[in-house]
Amino acid sequence: xxxxxxxxxxxxxxxxxxxxxxxxxxxxxxxxxxxxxxxxxxxxxxxxxxxxxxxxxxxxxxxxxxxxxxxxxxxxxxxxxxxxxxxxxxxxxxxxxxxxxxxxxxxxxxxxxxxxxxxxxxxxxxxxxxxxxxxxxxxxxxxxxxxxxxxxxxxxxxxxxxxxxxxxxxxxxxxxxxxxxxxxxxxxxxxxxxxxxxxxxxxxxxxxxxxxxxxxxxxxxxxxxxxxxxxxxxxxxxxxxxxxxxxxxxxxxxxxxxxxxxxxxxxxxxxxxxxxxxxxxxxxxxxxxxxxxxxxxxxxxxxxxxxxxxxxxxxxxxxxxxxxxxxxxxxxxxxxxxxxxxxxxxxxxxxxxxxxxxxxxxxxxxxxxxxxxxxxxxxxxxxxxxxxxxxxxxxxxxxxxxxxxxxxxxxxxxxxxxxxxxxxxxxxxxxxxxxxxxxxxxxxxxxxxxxxxxxxxxxxxxxxxxxxxxxxxxxxxxxxxxxxxxxxxxxxxxxxxxxxxxxxxxxxxxxxxxxxxxxxxxxxxxxxxxxxxxxxxxxxxxxxxxxxxxxxxxxxxxxxxxxxxxxxxxxxxxxxxxxxxxxxxxxxxxxxxxxxxxxxxxxxxxxxxxxxxxxxxxxxxxxxxx
Numbered sequence: 001x002x003x004x005x006x007x008x009x010x011x012x013x014x015x016x017x018x019x020x021x022x023x024x025x026x027x028x029x030x031x032x033x034x035x036x037x038x039x040x041x042x043x044x045x046x047x048x049x050x051x052x053x054x055x056x057x058x059x060x061x062x063x064x065x066x067x068x069x070x071x072x073x074x075x076x077x078x079x080x081x082x083x084x085x086x087x088x089x090x091x092x093x094x095x096x097x098x099x100x101x102x103x104x105x106x107x108x109x110x111x112x113x114x115x116x117x118x119x120x121x122x123x124x125x126x127x128x129x130x131x132x133x134x135x136x137x138x139x140x141x142x143x144x145x146x147x148x149x150x151x152x153x154x155x156x157x158x159x160x161x162x163x164x165x166x167x168x169x170x171x172x173x174x175x176x177x178x179x180x181x182x183x184x185x186x187x188x189x190x191x192x193x194x195x196x197x198x199x200x201x202x203x204x205x206x207x208x209x210x211x212x213x214x215x216x217x218x219x220x221x222x223x224x225x226x227x228x229x230x231x232x233x234x235x236x237x238x239x240x241x242x243x244x245x246x247x248x249x250x251x252x253x254x255x256x257x258x259x260x261x262x263x264x265x266x267x268x269x270x271x272x273x274x275x276x277x278x279x280x281x282x283x284x285x286x287x288x289x290x291x292x293x294x295x296x297x298x299x300x301x302x303x304x305x306x307x308x309x310x311x312x313x314x315x316x317x318x319x320x321x322x323x324x325x326x327x328x329x330x331x332x333x334x335x336x337x338x339x340x341x342x343x344x345x346x347x348x349x350x351x352x353x354x355x356x357x358x359x360x361x362x363x364x365x366x367x368x369x370x371x372x373x374x375x376x377x378x379x380x381x382x383x384x385x386x387x388x389x390x391x392x393x394x395x396x397x398x399x400x401x402x403x404x405x406x407x408x409x410x411x412x413x414x415x416x417x418x419x420x421x422x423x424x425x426x427x428x429x430x431x432x433x434x435x436x437x438x439x440x441x442x443x444x445x446x447x448x449x450x451x452x453x454x455x456x457x458x459x460x461x462x463x464x465x466x467x468x469x470x471x472x473x474x475x476x477x478x479x480x481x482x483x484x485x486x487x488x489x490x491x492x493x494x495x496x497x498x499x500x501x502x503x504x505x506x507x508x509x510x511x512x513x514x515x516x517x518x519x520x521x522x523x524x525x526x527x528x529x530x531x532x533x534x535x536x537x538x539x540x541x542x543x544x545x546x547x548x549x550x551x552x553x554x555x556x557x558x559x560x561x562x563x564x565x566x567x568x569x570x571x572x573x574x575x576x577x578x579x580x581x582x583x584x585x586x587x588x589x590x591x592x593x594x595x596x597x598x599x600x601x602x603x604x605x606x607x608x609x610x611x612x613x614x615x616x617x618x619x620x621x622x623x624x625x626x
Contacts, residue, residue: 022047023537024234025087026055030063031129033144033151035218036077036136040151042129051538054545056086057113057509058552059131060102064111065559065625074106074210075192075217077137083183083223084131085121086512090231090310093243093531094250094523095514097122097310101206103214104563107194107371107426108446108470111559112209115474115509116183117309118201123181126227138219143171143184146225156221161187163364164199171224184222185212186366188414192216193424195371199363203317203333204309207368208447209469210426234537242530246523250313253521260306262295263316267337268344269294274483275584276453276460278346280400281377282442282575285453286584289350293340297352307333314516322353332360335369338473341451342373347380348400357407365414374448375423376409378430378441387436394418442573444471445565454572456586457482459494461572462599463501468556471573476501477519495603507549554615555623567613570600 028050030043053062060082072078081103088096099121105112124132127148134144143156158174159167164186171182182200189196189212196212197205206212215221233239250256258266271277272290279287291297298318307317322330335343335355343349343358362369382388383398390397394412396405396419412420422433427443442449447470454461463476478497504525508515511532517523529542557565572591580590601611609615620626 021538022050024232025532025536026050027125027128027130027232029129030059030131030133031146031151032133032135033153034135035138035142035153035220038139038153050087052548053552054087054507054510054548055130056084056089056098056512057100057102057115057506058548060084060100060113061111061552061555061559062624063131063133064102064104065555068104068559068562072104074104074109075213077135077218079104079214079217081134081211081214081218082131083121083124083134085125086510087130088528088531088535089512090122090125091233091531091535092239092311093513094246094517095309095312095314096512097312098509098512098514099124099206100509100512101198101211103209103211105209105446105469106192106213106217107210107428109428110445110469110563110565111556112211112469113509114198114206114209114211116198116200116204116206117312117514118181118204119310120181120183120200120204120225121512122310123225123227125231126229127225128227128229132223134218134220137217141219141221143222143224144220145175146223146227148226148228159184159221160190163187164197164366165202165364167222168200168202171222175224175226177226180224180226182222182224185215185220186364186414188366188424189213189216190221191414191416191424193367193413193416194426194429195368195424197362197366197368199366202307203363205363205368208370208472210368212366233535235534239531239534242527242534246527247313250517250521250523255521256314259520260315261299263314263318264336264338265295265298265318265340268340269296271337271341271452272345272584274479275581275586276457276479276483278341278442278449278451278453280348281346281374281381281440282449282453282573283381283440283579284582284584285455285586286581287345288583290345292350293344293352293355302352302356304331309514312514314520316516320356322356325353327353327357330357330360332356332363334363335359338451339369339373342370342377343406346373346377346451347406349403349406350401351403354403354406357403358410361407361410365410367410367414370450371426371448372410372413374442375413375426375430376406378437379409379419379423380406381440382434382437387440388434392419392434439574439578442471442575444572445469445569447471449573450474452477452479453581454479454576455581455590458591458595458599459498461576461591461596462495462603463498465570465572465600466498466502466603468553468560474515475505491599491602492606495599495606498603499606502553503546503549506552507545510545510549510552551619551623554619555625557609557613557615558620558623558625561614565613567600567611570613571596
């Protein structure tokens with residue numbers, strides 16, 4: 001099935017290459033694949049669309065909004081998924097290998113996106129497209145093959161039931177090209193586990209919000225891409241000059257060597273010292289055995305190599321091998337902090353071999369490590385407190401740190417077996433089946449909280465609560481700054497920090513670059529405006545770009561309002577208010593509910609939203625909702 005090039009709904013179908021203002025960066029084409037009809041077409045968009053939504057997550061959110069149909073459920077064929085690299089993805093600059101997967105989430109029922117690193121998005125761009133839009137549901141179990149201008153829907157029956165990395169390896173062999181880039185789902189995606197991932201290059205994941213279940217609902221096992229085209233750059237000399245300077249700045253940073261050794265695993269000690277590490281289902285925020293699952297243990301006993309996403313000098317991927325014990329031979333890329341904490345301290349595991357095994361299983365089965373760790377911890381606590389019976393948990397006598405039963409639960413989730421079938425539905429499904437567990441599930445809008453406790457970090461609690469996709473740290477990781485500054489700043493300053501993070505972080509996803517150089521090594525975000533100008537010829541300042549990112553947050557809020565979100569959904573988990581921290585530097589502390597109510601009022605005001613969290617008519621017109 002070859003793709004036919006036609007223009008459709010966005011803008012006036014002016015080819016970017018012929019436009020007056022934009023002189024590079026954009027390819028001007030969005031590939032639509034209609035699985036039901038078995039064909040594809042290319043949509044050419046105008047430069048106004050590009051300059052307003054920038055790319056990546058911005059393109060995805062706008063396309064999802066324009067295709068939102070009343071009454072359509074996330075796993076219905078009519079729910080689209082957009083796969084959108086950014087305008088800087090694939091260019092010569094630090095950490096430019098990011099791709100946004102955007103849809104309506106089966107986990108939460110609202111707007112969703114998840115970000116993947118690696119090479120997959122680079123290959124999409126090199127095939128000639130700024131985004132893919134997948135419509136409908138294939139009649140047979142299939143994979144999508146994109147070879148530059150040739151697009152085919154192919155039989156995937158051979159790969160049914162395969163694990164993620166096995167599928168990728170087999171597809172590359174069958175296509176006789178090791179350089180082909182593949183995004184695939186595991187067994188969990190096939191079984192429509194609502195927090196199933198899309199996996200690529202061993203352990204690069206679109207991990208949160210259930211994008212793997214969207215693939216599964218469309219009868220798609222994988223997408224394989226081969227691209228051979230050059231990417232357009234307006235001023236290559238300037239881009240090289242800027243990038244050389246940026247690479248040198250990062251290389252010379254005093255923390256670079258340490259970062260390359262431990263990556264995000266260094267956060268285990270940091271979070272435990274601060275008293276914010278998830279412990280035994282967030283019932284506590286300090287883990288007495290953190291030194292047994294930290295970065296030093298990883299590097300001294302398990303790490304055998306590094307890996308990096310496209311064009312990234314930080315190389316934060318840790319390749320680890322279990323050399324002895326019952327998990328001997330387990331090799332995986334990872335874990336990073338979130339996985340190690342949620343599959344370690346949050347389930348009471350103090351054995352790094354078991355943490356690695358859990359990370360490996362999640363990657364191979366295709367499930368999100370954060371939600372998996374949360375769901376497993378919930379039933380362990382429920383069972384230990386007598387809220388669940390032995391029959392409820394398939395006769396498994398659950399206890400904290402029992403790694404054998406925890407690994408079994410991960411497999412049960414992916415296979416929807418017994419109690420795993422309930423856990424596979426995520427927080428909302430568990431609460432429906434076991435309402436008595438509602439007070440101990442740490443979620444916002446149906447998404448489990450990331451691995452930072454919000455009881456002492458008011459900005460983190462607010463960031464989780466007002467996130468457009470649910471309780472996810474990548475929307476605004478403010479807790480480090482808050483605890484660093486301490487009490488010596490105003491509430492308005494704290495709220496402004498949250499809003500700034502919720503503005504600058506989407507910008508990285510719009511551009512298609514990783515945020516870690518900015519977070520960990522203090523890389524100047526103004527440089528990204530320079531990169532954008534060199535690539536496109538558009539002299540936007542950082543403020544110009546941030547204004548577009550702020551509009552994007554209004555847009556995703558508008559999507560969620562249409563899907564039923566209200567002020568009542570903008571609250572942190574109940575444990576934040578009800579359960580004081582037990583041990584560590586913040587023992588006895590929790591958040592006051594009246595204080596939070598006031599903080600939410602001020603947040604809405606400073607965003608320009610009304611007291612129910614609704615953007616103004618002017619804001620809605622700006623994001624083309626009215």
